[in-house]
Amino acid sequence: MERWFSRITMFWMLFLGEVQSQDWTKCSTGCTCDGNKMSVTCNGLKNVPNDIQKDAKKLDLKYNSLSKLDPTAFHGLSKLTYLSLDYNELQTLPAGVFNHLVELDRLDLNYNQLKSLPSGIFDKLTKLTYLTLSSNQLERLPNGVFDKLTQLGTLYLYNNQLRSVPDKAFDKLSKLETIILADNDWDCESCDILYLSQWIREHHEVVKEYGGHNTDPDGVTCQGTMESVNKITKENTFQAGCPTTTQQMATSPASTTTTETMTVREKQTKPRMKIFQEELFSKASIFFCQVIFTQHVSLVVIHILAEIPLLHIVCVVRKP
Known part of the structure; x- marks a missing residue:
């Protein structure tokens, strides 16, 4: 008898707790509640209340x-389908703040002061x-954020x-x-814009x-x-010198330093003809020097070429 009484008591406690x-x-x-629509609206707050109805949608x-x-501001609200944070003063979002909102259908973050997003x-x-x-x-988006x-x-x-946006930023959408x-600061002089340009051309209808x-x-x-x-392409701008994504991955180690990155970027932004001229001169100078040293030509000949200081230096440096 006592066992049944204990079970009944426990049942009522659970039931009353659910009702509460x-x-x-x-x-x-600071909030108003609508039980029929399971909605909560709050105004004049500096912090998210910690006693919002757990079954609010x-x-x-x-x-x-x-x-x-607070990183746990919404952790008890797993039934939410709509959350609006428009017109606030948010400068950052703590990592994991939305982790428990597994039923969320709509999230509004317009008109805040967010400069970046956590990965x-x-x-x-x-x-x-x-x-x-x-x-x-927002100045940038994390890789894979969507x-x-x-x-x-x-x-x-x-x-x-x-x-710009990261490569493949919208590919899963x-x-x-x-x-x-x-109304963004899209930098069309950077190689990084090419993904967005192509994506807009391919998805212009959205x-x-x-x-x-x-x-x-x-x-x-x-x-x-x-x-x-969407008019920016490698063919119709100086960005013809931009490497493809595959080339970038093959030639750029994961631990590239800032100095190395700047050097690659400088080469990318040079006009294509200038890059071609430099490469041609380099190959020509190597060939010239090889001929000189193969034929055992005296360095006097090289000094005669003092009119071309760069070629002179190249040959002297390359002499065995």
Whole structure:
């Protein structure tokens, strides 16, 4: 009898605990709650409340004064399908802050002050279909930052400070229907722009204008000009000297130093004719010196060529 009484007591305790967790009459300070729509809207906050209903599906935190997020701010809200952090003052996102939002369908981060994103920040959001990052201060994107978002249909990146995107940045977004890329600092004098240029040409139908209504691939323009990014190719610009991705991987060790990277970059940005002339001169000078030393020509001959100091130096250095 006591055993049954104990079991019944435990059942009621669990039941009452579940009811209490879904009590929508008690809302977090500064928030309003709608139990029917399972939604919470908060205003005038500097921090995310830690007592938001655990079964909430919608959390609207826009127009607050959030300047930072606790890494565990959303860890108890695994049922969320919508989260808006628009119009806040966020400068960074802690790694793992979205890890528990496995049901999230839409994430809005517009109108903040984000300058960068942590690697893997969206990796757990595999059901996400809508992501907005517009009107921030993003200068770059981490490699593979969107790779896990295979269900993503809408991506807003306009009005940031992006100069390029990583190679293959959008290759996993097979369901993408709308992307907005306008008003960034796209650097069309860099070899790094070539991936984005080609991607826009191949997916022009998903590149939209503000609002996402009309197709506008030509609206993504180079910094300082009105030239469209999708017009930039290796064939019609000085970037003909840019290596392909395969060449870069084969010739660039993973531990390339800053100095080495700058040297490669300088060679990449030289006009193609200049590179050709330098290589031709180098080969010619080597051949000339080999002829001289093979024929045992006196160095007097070389000194006669003092009119060409560079050739003189090359030959003297190369003498066995």
